[in-house]
Amino acid sequence: MITAGIDIGSISTKATVLSDGKLLGTRLIFTGYNAEAAGRAVFEELLKELGLERSAIRRVISTGYGRNSVKFVDKAVTEITCHGAGAHYLDPLVRSIIDIGGQDSKAIVIDGKGKVKNFAMNDKCAAGTGRFLEVMARALEVDLEVFGNLSLRAGNPSKISSLCTVFAESEVISLISKGESRENIIAGIHESIAARVAAMANRVGMIPPLVMTGGVAKNAGVVKALEKKLGFSILVSGYAQVNGAIGAAVLAMNIK
Amino acid sequence: MQEIFLFLLAGVRKKILRFKKHRKMKDILTVYYLEAKSARVGGRKVAWITSGGPVEPLIAMNIIPVYPENHGAMIGASKMGAGLCELSESMGYSSDLCSYARSDIACATVNGGPIGGLPRPDMLVCCNNICGTVLKWYEVQARYFNAPLFIFDTPFCHTGFGEEVRRYVRRQLDEYVSFLEKTCDRKMDGGRLAGVGKLSLEAQRLWQAVLDTTVNRPAPMCAFDAFFHLALIVTLRGTQEAVDYYRRLLERMNDRVARGVGAVADEKYRLLWDNIPVWHRTRWLSEKFASHSACLVADTYTSAWCGSMKYIDENNFFDSMAEAYTRIYLNIGVDEMARTVLAMIDKYKVDGMVMHSNRSCKPYSLGQYDIAKIVERERGIPSLIIEADMVDERSFSESQVSTRIDAFMEMIKASR
Numbered sequence: 204m205i206t207a208g209i210d211i212g213s214i215s216t217k218a219t220v221l222s223d224g225k226l227l228g229t230r231l232i233f234t235g236y237n238a239e240a241a242g243r244a245v246f247e248e249l250l251k252e253l254g255l256e257r258s259a260i261r262r263v264i265s266t267g268y269g270r271n272s273v274k275f276v277d278k279a280v281t282e283i284t285c286h287g288a289g290a291h292y293l294d295p296l297v298r299s300i301i302d303i304g305g306q307d308s309k310a311i312v313i314d315g316k317g318k319v320k321n322f323a324m325n326d327k328c329a330a331g332t333g334r335f336l337e338v339m340a341r342a343l344e345v346d347l348e349v350f351g352n353l354s355l356r357a358g359n360p361s362k363i364s365s366l367c368t369v370f371a372e373s374e375v376i377s378l379i380s381k382g383e384s385r386e387n388i389i390a391g392i393h394e395s396i397a398a399r400v401a402a403m404a405n406r407v408g409m410i411p412p413l414v415m416t417g418g419v420a421k422n423a424g425v426v427k428a429l430e431k432k433l434g435f436s437i438l439v440s441g442y443a444q445v446n447g448a449i450g451a452a453v454l455a456m457n458i459k
Numbered sequence: 460m461q462e463i464f465l466f467l468l469a470g471v472r473k474k475i476l477r478f479k480k481h482r483k484m485k486d487i488l489t490v491y492y493l494e495a496k497s498a499r500v501g502g503r504k505v506a507w508i509t510s511g512g513p514v515e516p517l518i519a520m521n522i523i524p525v526y527p528e529n530h531g532a533m534i535g536a537s538k539m540g541a542g543l544c545e546l547s548e549s550m551g552y553s554s555d556l557c558s559y560a561r562s563d564i565a566c567a568t569v570n571g572g573p574i575g576g577l578p579r580p581d582m583l584v585c586c587n588n589i590c591g592t593v594l595k596w597y598e599v600q601a602r603y604f605n606a607p608l609f610i611f612d613t614p615f616c617h618t619g620f621g622e623e624v625r626r627y628v629r630r631q632l633d634e635y636v637s638f639l640e641k642t643c644d645r646k647m648d649g650g651r652l653a654g655v656g657k658l659s660l661e662a663q664r665l666w667q668a669v670l671d672t673t674v675n676r677p678a679p680m681c682a683f684d685a686f687f688h689l690a691l692i693v694t695l696r697g698t699q700e701a702v703d704y705y706r707r708l709l710e711r712m713n714d715r716v717a718r719g720v721g722a723v724a725d726e727k728y729r730l731l732w733d734n735i736p737v738w739h740r741t742r743w744l745s746e747k748f749a750s751h752s753a754c755l756v757a758d759t760y761t762s763a764w765c766g767s768m769k770y771i772d773e774n775n776f777f778d779s780m781a782e783a784y785t786r787i788y789l790n791i792g793v794d795e796m797a798r799t800v801l802a803m804i805d806k807y808k809v810d811g812m813v814m815h816s817n818r819s820c821k822p823y824s825l826g827q828y829d830i831a832k833i834v835e836r837e838r839g840i841p842s843l844i845i846e847a848d849m850v851d852e853r854s855f856s857e858s859q860v861s862t863r864i865d866a867f868m869e870m871i872k873a874s875r
Contacts, residue, residue: 268858268862280869281862281865281866281869282862282866283862283866283869283870284866284869284870284873307859318870318873318874319866319869319870319873320841320870321835321841321870322866322870323844324859324862324863326846406828
């Protein structure tokens with residue numbers, strides 16, 4: 204059976220296709236203004252790439268903040284459930300997930316079958332999310348892609364204490380004007396995110412092995428800062444960013 | 460005066476379409492607020508009192524009790540909270556302060572809100588069994604209206620209730636009566652107070668019986684109905700009217716049980732609500748949970764107005780008020796709160812708990828994570844924490860809350 208998952212996030216939209224549980228392909232585009240159009244586009248592009256007809260796909264599940272805006276799917280499921288299923292599909296030993304996406308962060312505990320046992324989400328504030336990093340990258344005039352590697356070279360990470368993204372940006376600007384190095388500032392930003400996410404994760408109680416998913420998992424600096432805060436190592440798969448979409452396609456195999 | 464009528468009548472008309480049952484309540488509340496607004500014409504006095512305060516002596520003295528917190532709930536339900544909170548912030552009050560306090564303080568200066576402001580108080584009675592904010596809030600209002608203030612101090616019961624606390628609170632009951640006698644310039648009628656006490660206890664028993672009808676599957680009502688029917692046990696406790704209302708309501712609920720009618724037609728999951736309602740979002744939340752076939756069958760909030768019945772002595776109501784008004788849900792330690800919650804989970808056969816982490820109400824929200832952990836450990840039941848505010852709509856993010864509720868329900872469904 205061929206199934207698909209579409210994860211419409213605040214920044215990027217992802218699609219995956221599975222055939223009898225085997226991953227056929229994934230695709231990612233920017234969400235932009237129209238969540239529905241992004242969901243449709245990424246799905247059509249992936250089908251074209253794989254040379255599949257729409258009729259070949261038995262079931263489709265949508266997830267992410269835009270999950271209810273696409274009408275051509277069989278079901279909408281939250282990203283919490285999908286990240287649980289996706290992480291379990293990629294590594295059945297995983298028991299905890301930290302997902303940092305564009306506008307929220309989540310800590311999820313799953314059982315041996317990939318079912319969610321408990322979860323927590325950030326309170327309604329963008330600090331500790333991908334959007335926070337984007338704002339900081341703009342203030343520092345550094346490409347977000349190199350954030351992770353730059354921070355690993357920091358000698359003495361700066362202290363960013365504000366919980367508010369806008370105020371943290373002012374802190375960063377004042378550090379720049381004091382002549383602090385980019386490396387130290389970026390490392391400080393990562394530690395600030397890690398502190399916030401670790402506090403949320405500890406509330407739920409993380410159980411290793413722990414995997415990190417979402418776009419921010421590509422940032423080695425955040426992963427390292429989180430490992431330090433939590434006290435154990437974090438797995439990152441090459442599919443971190445499409446993990447939710449994979450979970451959606453996995454769940455699509457089982458809907459009645 | 461006319462605007463109260465118009466507001467309440469508009470409410471009546473709107474409700475008739477959806478809930479015919481609510482008409483009686485609207486009528487009673489319309490008369491109640493009209494009486495309070497025209498108290499001076501009738502030669503009666505008005506007392507502002509906190510929601511957990513001892514109201515029976517006021518009723519016995521023929522004083523009209525008015526509840527700024529109840530008014531706050533009306534402001535929230537009318538979605539007028541943000542505007543009034545902004546007004547209070549421009550007066551200098553912090554946005555971290557309770558939104559009932561902020562909206563009430565602002566409302567008093569402009570006679571705004573859904574009923575054009577509360578009637579001016581002749582006195583204020585502040586009981587701190589629900590929180591510490593009320594002390595400053597009532598001091599502010601007593602100064603603003605230049606009215607006498609009585610503070611009824613109920614020490615926090617961390618682990619139990621000692622003799623010295625009983626004596627301390629009991630003595631304040633005498634001082635309270637003296638305060639009322641002095642303010643009204645007439646004596647308290649002890650026999651009348653005992654009669655009011657009996658009616659108060661009877662109403663509390665009936666209210667508990669109404670709430671207990673939800674042990675049935677499907678539950679004939681849900682917490683969102685309880686939030687509505689609660690108004691009289693708060694405002695008119697100790698009157699015959701409240702007793703009659705809850706007796707009729709109990710009959711109606713029992714009838715629904717007999718006919719197998721549920722608040723949520725296809726009830727599959729039973730949940731417990733914790734904290735004050737998100738007044739500006741009750742309908743949205745109600746529909747959201749119903750869409751998952753989930754019924755909020757019980758809550759820690761509405762049951763607080765009958766939760767300390769066990770401390771009331773039917774034959775000595777006045778003396779026993781000391782303990783009953785001190786040992787209420789918000790004035791006890793987290794361990795005892797958790798025991799209360801566990802007992803409710805067992806009684807109503809609950810599958811999950813929904814906790815409103817209320818930005819306004821610190822005493823209610825403090826300890827929620829501990830209670831959630833205790834519930835998970837003792838009963839294996841999951842909890843969801845929703846961040847919002849009871850009145851201030853600015854502290855609510857629909858898509859965030861929506862995702863959390865959907866994910867929580869997916870988790871409960873998957874565990875079946």
